[in-house]
Amino acid sequence: MIKNKISQNDSEKDGQKSVLNRRLFLRSAGVATAVGTLAIGACKNDDDDVVTPVDGTTVDLGSGDVGILNYAYALEQLEAAFYEQVVKTPYTGITAAETTLLTDIRDHEVIHRDFFKAALTAAAPTQIIPSLEVDFSKIDFTSRAAVLGAAKLFEDTGVAAYNGAGKFIKSADYLLIAGKIVSVEARHAAAISDLLTPKTADFASDTQIDSNGLDKATASATILAAVQPYVKTKISGANLPK
């Protein structure tokens, strides 16, 4: 029964580093023209500037490109919190190679999460969603099968989410960034699958890949419904482009 608050992780980790990071980020933001383009693109493409919780407990991801960035940020928050827990409380019988692999993945997901946080803070400071409170109480972190099963679910879901959202992104810069991240999620998905069922076709199984050789591309509403059981905070994607 492990419940984990991302906000706790954030504050614990962010403490000193985040101040520095944010300062670094803002400093480079002031210098780099590319980030200016990013920010302008975000404002231009977003018709609804208000992120208002639908009620006291629901977080609305918003609309336009910023909505999609918030959507990605939410999923990365979930993945990062999950792997932080996995590395903190390793499952029974974990091997050194598995620890290395899962620590690598944790680092990638934390980087993705903090990247989106920084990018959204710079581009849309009034629209960034807050840290989400996760709920992993249904995952037995002592069980290898349970942990890797959940990891596979999160990775495959991440791939399908980015693949489904890509065509709604209006900014070419954001689309490229999503592309840079989704292939890393796909690498994770294959690596995790191969831990569960080594040397089989499961790294890109026939249930995941269709008969045209295409991976899944899933609508945001379906993705959010699938991950909601792992997030205490209620997330609404009602205003996302679709």
Place this chain on the structure above:
Amino acid sequence: MDIFKILDEIQKIDGDSVGRLEHATRRHFMNRIGSKIAAVAVPTAFASIVNKAYAQSAGAVDILNFALTLEYLEDDFYQAANAASGLIPSTDKAIFTQIGKHETQHVAFLKGALGAKAVTKPAFDFTAKGNFATVFTDYNTFLTVSHALEDTGVRAYKGQAGGLMADPDLLQYALQVHSVEARHASIVRKLLSAATGNTAIKSWITNAEGAPAAVYAGEDNKTQGGVNLTGLAGKSDAAITEAFDEPLTKDQVLAIAGLFL
């Protein structure tokens, strides 16, 4: 695959799609399916209808033909490797059979989408003019070429995504192929690491490490969205470069593919 569900979904996305499907109407399509077209031909039949509706811009055709050329290369490569006796250990056959199957599917899908506009398959030299002379006799050499082709594929599709923004459905297909190539790359890199005993090779690309060097050029980028991420979350440069895969331009990809022509 439920072909009718896909048609329904296209309709949901684009209410006018049936109209745009010209004389290849839904009814016509169903008739064609019904009239004993072999099940294996269905993806191609479907793709050729998608072609009529969507693949009309010259830019999209160029990109699809570029992708088709890469898929021809990969498809031929795995067909030869899977047929070569004594190359792939029996323990790893399932993996390369699956990869080969996907590449064949990608070729069929793209050829169907392009119809008469599809480029013809060039002749390939997988030894790369003798640089990989043992590619179909030595497993480590094969794995080296395989991982390089997969990583190139990932980078190539990524580099073309922006060019397909005007064709949302084609963009989505490209993304759906892109992540399959990344799954392939991940597993082949794991096999390469085990076969060579080089634990520095992981399922993800660290810095710009890897051979041939041209395949990994620029993977050490740490600037995303105009922001230098060095030190982000206290993570290493290695982790930051692993967390983002980088694109290649069409010219960079053609230079790499040219090694095998």
